[in-house]
Amino acid sequence: MDNVTIKMLAKELNLSTAAISKALRDSHEISDSTKQRVLELANRMNYIPNAYAGSLRRRKSNTIAVVLPEVADSFFSLAINGIESVAREKGYHVLIYLTHESFKREQDILKEFQSGRVDGILMSLTAETASYQHICALEAKNIAPLVFFDRVCDESNTAKIMTDDFESGYKATKHLIECGCKKIAVLSISNYLSISSKRLEGYKQALQDHSIPFDPINLIYCGNDADSNYRFIRKILHEKDRPDGILATVEKLTTKVYLACRELSLRIPDDIKIVSFSNLSAASLLNPSLTTITQPAFEIGKAAATVLFKSLDKKSFQLENIREVLPSELIVRGSTVSGQ
Amino acid sequence: MDNVTIKMLAKELNLSTAAISKALRDSHEISDSTKQRVLELANRMNYIPNAYAGSLRRRKSNTIAVVLPEVADSFFSLAINGIESVAREKGYHVLIYLTHESFKREQDILKEFQSGRVDGILMSLTAETASYQHICALEAKNIAPLVFFDRVCDESNTAKIMTDDFESGYKATKHLIECGCKKIAVLSISNYLSISSKRLEGYKQALQDHSIPFDPINLIYCGNDADSNYRFIRKILHEKDRPDGILATVEKLTTKVYLACRELSLRIPDDIKIVSFSNLSAASLLNPSLTTITQPAFEIGKAAATVLFKSLDKKSFQLENIREVLPSELIVRGSTVSGQ
DNA sequence: TTGAAAGCGCTAACAA
DNA sequence: TTGTTAGCGCTTTCAA
Numbered sequence: 001m002d003n004v005t006i007k008m009l010a011k012e013l014n015l016s017t018a019a020i021s022k023a024l025r026d027s028h029e030i031s032d033s034t035k036q037r038v039l040e041l042a043n044r045m046n047y048i049p050n051a052y053a054g055s056l057r058r059r060k061s062n063t064i065a066v067v068l069p070e071v072a073d074s075f076f077s078l079a080i081n082g083i084e085s086v087a088r089e090k091g092y093h094v095l096i097y098l099t100h101e102s103f104k105r106e107q108d109i110l111k112e113f114q115s116g117r118v119d120g121i122l123m124s125l126t127a128e129t130a131s132y133q134h135i136c137a138l139e140a141k142n143i144a145p146l147v148f149f150d151r152v153c154d155e156s157n158t159a160k161i162m163t164d165d166f167e168s169g170y171k172a173t174k175h176l177i178e179c180g181c182k183k184i185a186v187l188s189i190s191n192y193l194s195i196s197s198k199r200l201e202g203y204k205q206a207l208q209d210h211s212i213p214f215d216p217i218n219l220i221y222c223g224n225d226a227d228s229n230y231r232f233i234r235k236i237l238h239e240k241d242r243p244d245g246i247l248a249t250v251e252k253l254t255t256k257v258y259l260a261c262r263e264l265s266l267r268i269p270d271d272i273k274i275v276s277f278s279n280l281s282a283a284s285l286l287n288p289s290l291t292t293i294t295q296p297a298f299e300i301g302k303a304a305a306t307v308l309f310k311s312l313d314k315k316s317f318q319l320e321n322i323r324e325v326l327p328s329e330l331i332v333r334g335s336t337v338s339g340q
Numbered sequence: 341m342d343n344v345t346i347k348m349l350a351k352e353l354n355l356s357t358a359a360i361s362k363a364l365r366d367s368h369e370i371s372d373s374t375k376q377r378v379l380e381l382a383n384r385m386n387y388i389p390n391a392y393a394g395s396l397r398r399r400k401s402n403t404i405a406v407v408l409p410e411v412a413d414s415f416f417s418l419a420i421n422g423i424e425s426v427a428r429e430k431g432y433h434v435l436i437y438l439t440h441e442s443f444k445r446e447q448d449i450l451k452e453f454q455s456g457r458v459d460g461i462l463m464s465l466t467a468e469t470a471s472y473q474h475i476c477a478l479e480a481k482n483i484a485p486l487v488f489f490d491r492v493c494d495e496s497n498t499a500k501i502m503t504d505d506f507e508s509g510y511k512a513t514k515h516l517i518e519c520g521c522k523k524i525a526v527l528s529i530s531n532y533l534s535i536s537s538k539r540l541e542g543y544k545q546a547l548q549d550h551s552i553p554f555d556p557i558n559l560i561y562c563g564n565d566a567d568s569n570y571r572f573i574r575k576i577l578h579e580k581d582r583p584d585g586i587l588a589t590v591e592k593l594t595t596k597v598y599l600a601c602r603e604l605s606l607r608i609p610d611d612i613k614i615v616s617f618s619n620l621s622a623a624s625l626l627n628p629s630l631t632t633i634t635q636p637a638f639e640i641g642k643a644a645a646t647v648l649f650k651s652l653d654k655k656s657f658q659l660e661n662i663r664e665v666l667p668s669e670l671i672v673r674g675s676t677v678s679g680q
Numbered sequence: 681t682t683g684a685a686a687g688c689g690c691t692a693a694c695a696a
Numbered sequence: 697t698t699g700t701t702a703g704c705g706c707t708t709t710c711a712a
Contacts, residue, residue, distance in 0.1 A: 005688095005689060006691095007689075016700075018698075018699060019697085019698055031697060034697080048451070048454040050396070050688085050689050051456055052395040052457070052688090052689085053690040053691090056396050056690075056705065056706090057692085057703080058691070058692095061391075061392065071424075077412040078412055095403075095433055095435055095436075096424070097434075098421070111388070114343060114386075115389060117391040117392070255622055255625060258625045259625070281592075281595055282595055285595060285598045285626045286625045286627060288627065343705095345705060346705065346706065347706095357706075358709095361705095361707060362707090365707090369682080371681060374681080390705050393688090394705080395688095396689065396690090396705085397687080397706050398708095399688075
């Protein structure tokens with residue numbers, strides 16, 4: 001295939017490679033006439049700079065990494081859209097790494113970043129992530145600036161873009177209580193993640209403000225296996241003292257709840273009411289339509305990328321301990337109020 | 341940050357950089373004892389090879405590109421999962437490029453690949469893509485092997501992984517006819533894509549086999565703007581001789597149909613029946629549940645990546661003109677048959 | 681079995 | 697304004 005190189009251009013024009021390089025980067029120390037000749041030839045010969053030669057020399061890859069648990073989830077896929085929109089504008093490339101909620105994988109990925117492959121990192125933690133040494137190690141070595149989005153690491157001193165999880169948990173729970181729920185179960189995927197604990201705090205606060213005692217039995221931790229999650233949820237809904245309200249902190253669990261209710265002939269919202277954290281565009285089309293806490297997913301991705309590029313632009317690896325909070329929205333629909 | 345380099349290891353052990361390099365790659369020309377010493381030190385000093393130095397030298401990036409229209413779509417996000425699962429196993433990195441259905445962007449992205457940034461490319465065409473010079477140019481230059489998935493380019497001689505679009509179009513239409521539809525509209529996003537024309541061919545064949553004349557007025561092309569798509573669909577459903585059956589070839593259009601039907605008080609499936617190409621896991625939970633043509637999205641992604649790596653493994657840029665067809669499935673639900 | 685040296689393609693001092 | 701030179705970190709002949 002043998003691409004056109006700067007050397008070839010130099011030879012062709014009887015110039016040095018340095019002159020070509022500078023001309024291509026529109027340096028002020030090259031005459032306009034030369035620049036023009038270089039650009040013209042580069043264009044004619046279809047010169048494309050070798051991506052890795054420049055990266056090696058300048059220690060800059062023009063590439064960022066996005067590390068997230070999952071892509072087949074409306075929140076994350078929308079966040080990627082937000083990230084990509086900024087990266088594209090900046091002329092950056094986006095490497096994607098899926099952890100599938102595996103802590104081990106998250107560690108391996110971060111370790112790999114020491115290779116200098118990326119200039120910056122956007123990250124959303126695994127549900128399993130309970131220790132933060134791999135993150136501290138990365139930060140200590142000043143490898144690349146790191147920005148967390150959504151599933152942030154409170155123990156880290158870097159920038160974090162998130163939503164108001166406490167308030168969301170509170171609002172959702174309050175709504176369920178006001179709809180008459182007495183026994184509200186929380187479906188969670190992690191007891192480590194800060195978003196989980198914050199949503200849970202909001203839940204507890206709402207209970208307390210309405211004089212409902214908190215019962216740990218209503219905390220339901222689900223794992224990573226869809227089938228066993230389904231069986232687990234079904235079992236809970238089948239019990240005599242089943243919950244009459246569900247707060248699902250993850251979109252994928254909501255499907256399971258709907259299916260279980262259908263199979264057990266539980267009527268939503270009459271027998272049981274459901275609020276879910278979800279960005280599903282079809283939420284309003286479900287049967288019944290789903291009351292959601294909807295996060296500003298695209299905006300979160302965009303904000304995270306924007307903060308990251310701000311630090312890349314000024315070549316400072318050390319990001320301030322920013323904490324940007326974008327509000328989520330409670331959208332009331334048929335799974336909590338009939339006829340909505 | 342200053343990472344550990346081969347040079348440092350060499351100095352520390354009083355060996356040449358060549359010896360270190362060979363030892364690290366487990367070359368047979370290095371003694372076991374030396375290998376051991378090198379490995380031990382590399383490990384202790386936490387040596388991570390510079391990603392781009394190796395890539396520059398070996399002209400190999402261990403990176404593939406995935407070029408697709410959109411990530412916030414269940415088909416594509418599942419396909420990415422399939423791709424990532426294979427890439428990870430092979431130790432490859434995955435760059436993601438979203439075209440957002442823009443032909444211009446697709447061209448730019450492909451052009452960029454001449455920089456040698458990626459070893460291989462997985463691609464699904466834009467809805468706008470009607471000319472294939474950018475693809476031919478890429479192939480002619482032997483930049484990197486290219487595998488198409490789903491939205492393939494028939495004009496290219498490379499490998500293609502797809503589903504049985506003709507049969508799917510046929511099955512879906514036949515089903516609608518058997519449910520009593522007389523006037524079936526097809527919602528499409530492109531008159532260029534081969535998947536679109538094949539699904540359309542299937543549609544036409546089914547009509548013909550059931551002695552229903554084909555009327556071009558029932559072909560409805562939607563664009564890239566969600567709002568105007570909605571208004572357009574709503575307008576069509578509001579007309580006196582509106583269709584009594586809809587075949588949506590894209591998931592995102594189905595939401596619009598449901599919304600329009602709701603607003604116009606059209607009952608699904610009584611007044612109008614709907615089949616949609618969709619991988620939405622919530623399809624069975626919609627109101628009414630959605631009859632779908634469901635594609636093997638994960639498997640398509642996996643198959644495409646597998647074919648690509650087969651060619652990367654044997655270092656042949658020229659892929660055979662393979663055409664792998666994985667079957668889609670018609671899943672009958674409530675949007676075509678009441679009570680399902 | 682090890683080392684010396686060249687060079688992947690590009691950039692950045694420094695010199696001219 | 698242009699050229700020379702050195703080198704980013706690694707691999708790969710070829711020689712020792």
